[in-house]
Amino acid sequence: EAGVAQSPRYKIIEKRQSVAFWCNPISGHATLYWYQQILGQGPKLLIQFQNNGVVDDSQLPKDRFSAERLKGVDSTLKIQPAKLEDSAVYLCASSSWDSQETQYFGPGTRLLVL
Amino acid sequence: AQSVSQHNHHVILSEAASLELGCNYSYGGTVNLFWYVQYPGQHLQLLLKYFSGDPLVKGIKGFEAEFIKSKFSFNLRKPSVQWSDTAEYFCAVRGGADGLTFGKGTHLIIQP
Numbered sequence: 001e002a003g004v005a006q007s008p009r010y011k012i013i014e015k016r017q018s019v020a021f022w023c024n025p026i027s028g029h030a031t032l033y034w035y036q037q038i039l040g041q042g043p044k045l046l047i048q049f050q051n052n053g054v055v056d057d058s059q060l061p062k063d064r065f066s067a068e069r070l071k072g073v074d075s076t077l078k079i080q081p082a083k084l085e086d087s088a089v090y091l092c093a094s095s096s097w098d099s100q101e102t103q104y105f106g107p108g109t110r111l112l113v114l
Numbered sequence: 115a116q117s118v119s120q121h122n123h124h125v126i127l128s129e130a131a132s133l134e135l136g137c138n139y140s141y142g143g144t145v146n147l148f149w150y151v152q153y154p155g156q157h158l159q160l161l162l163k164y165f166s167g168d169p170l171v172k173g174i175k176g177f178e179a180e181f182i183k184s185k186f187s188f189n190l191r192k193p194s195v196q197w198s199d200t201a202e203y204f205c206a207v208r209g210g211a212d213g214l215t216f217g218k219g220t221h222l223i224i225q226p
Binding site for chain 1: 118146150156157158159160163165204206208212213214215216217218219
């Protein structure tokens with residue numbers, strides 16, 4: 001079974017620029033999560049999708065971050081405009097409808113904002 | 115809101131030593147508890163999980179964890195560590211239908 005795919009793996013941008021990350025979950029997984037992991041900390045949930053609907057986006061900085069999962073499969077996370085403090089690893093995870101407790105993580109996208 | 119506290123940020127052990135990593139959580143209801151591991155250069159992997167039943171759960175690579183409800187703890191243990199156990203270890207909790215809440219992680223270094 002293929003795992004969660006993410007791209008790009010690395011991205012360097014300047015502050016005030018925009019950036020987008022892509023995630024392809026494990027086939028058949030209805031639930032998709034985006035996490036932000038700042039250096040030295042554990043991952044923090046940004047947004048959770050159930051199919052193409054948002055379940056929880058309470059910790060998403062909505063003034064600059066947005067995410068979508070239009071067809072209930074792939075998802076994109078966008079930051080516009082980026083700030084220095086957005087430098088982090090952005091992790092995507094997915095889980096199946098009948099086993100939502102177990103999340104499978106992708107390799108992450110490492111973002112550096114200069 | 116749920117939260118997770120990991121007691122040690124860095125742990126250094128010699129091979130064959132015993133390991134115990136502390137984890138405490140706060141949440142008012144029923145929780146699912148997890149330990150994830152991140153080996154150097156690799157992505158997060160599930161080590162073990164507790165949902166219900168026997169509070170002593172066994173995971174991969176000889177790891178186990180004990181859920182003590184009265185102490186809100188879920189400590190990770192391994193009787194004899196190996197050099198290959200060098201990694202970052204994260205305790206996580208999930209309450210209800212929420213996403214995971216992670217601790218800050220423990221960086222474990224095993225010296226040969």
